Structures are given as C-alpha cells and as structure tokens.
Amino acid sequence: MALQKLTPQEQTEALARPELEGWSLVDGREAIKRTLTFKDFNAAFGFMTRVALYADKADHHPEWFNVYNRVEVTLATHDVQGLSVRDVELAKFINQIYHQ
Numbered sequence: 001m002a003l004q005k006l007t008p009q010e011q012t013e014a015l016a017r018p019e020l021e022g023w024s025l026v027d028g029r030e031a032i033k034r035t036l037t038f039k040d041f042n043a044a045f046g047f048m049t050r051v052a053l054y055a056d057k058a059d060h061h062p063e064w065f066n067v068y069n070r071v072e073v074t075l076a077t078h079d080v081q082g083l084s085v086r087d088v089e090l091a092k093f094i095n096q097i098y099h100q
C-alpha cells in the first residue's frame with residue numbers, strides 16, 4: 001500500500017507520546033521540528049553521523065542545520081508533501097540516540 005499522510009488527529013496523537021518528547025509542528029508547513037544541543041561540535045556531529053546512517057538505510061532523510069553544538073532538525077515526507085509514519089519513526093530514533 002502507498003505511504004499515507006497522517007491526519008491532523010494522528011499528528012496530535014503522535015506528538016503527545018512520550019517517545020516524541022520535544023517535537024512540535026512547524027508553523028505554516030506540514031512538518032515537525034526539534035532543536036537539540038550537545039556538549040560540543042564533536043558530540044553534535046557524532047549524533048548527526050548516527051542519524052545519517054539510519055536515515056540512508058531507511059531512505060528517509062532529515063532536513064537539518066548545525067552550528068557548533070546545536071542541531072535543528074525538521075522532518076517531513078516529501079513523497080506525500082506532509083507527515084507520515086516515517087517521520088514519527090525517525091523522530092523516535094533521534095530521541096533515542098539523543099538520550100544515549
């Protein structure tokens with residue numbers, strides 16, 4: 001079955017789960033975002049490397065911006081022009097890595 005866009009209710013339910021702590025909807029766009037901070041650039045880039053390997057395996061890639069110890073991540077599914085279960089899975093993985 002083709003990838004489905006999450007309904008607004010499914011989006012709200014997903015964001016209320018503890019595993020998605022820190023994620024919120026982007027204003028004016030169907031996407032979610034989270035800003036993460038680390039001890040230094042090394043820790044931030046190590047995190048980005050682990051996420052990048054997961055993302056490429058899953059064929060689902062983040063939009064992100066890094067300055068020194070800060071990483072701003074935006075997730076959306078371009079194929080459906082909105083949010084899908086893939087964004088929820090990637091957000092969960094990012095939280096897991098962040099808390100390790």
Ligand SMILES: C[C@H](O)[C@H](O)[C@H]1CNC2=NC(N)=NC(=O)C2=N1
Nearest residue numbers: 059060061062076077078079080
């Ligand atoms: C061809 C390739 O499978 C697609 O373009 C994948 C790649 N990575 C992707 N990443 C994201 N975030 N959304 C997508 O729709 C997407 N599609």
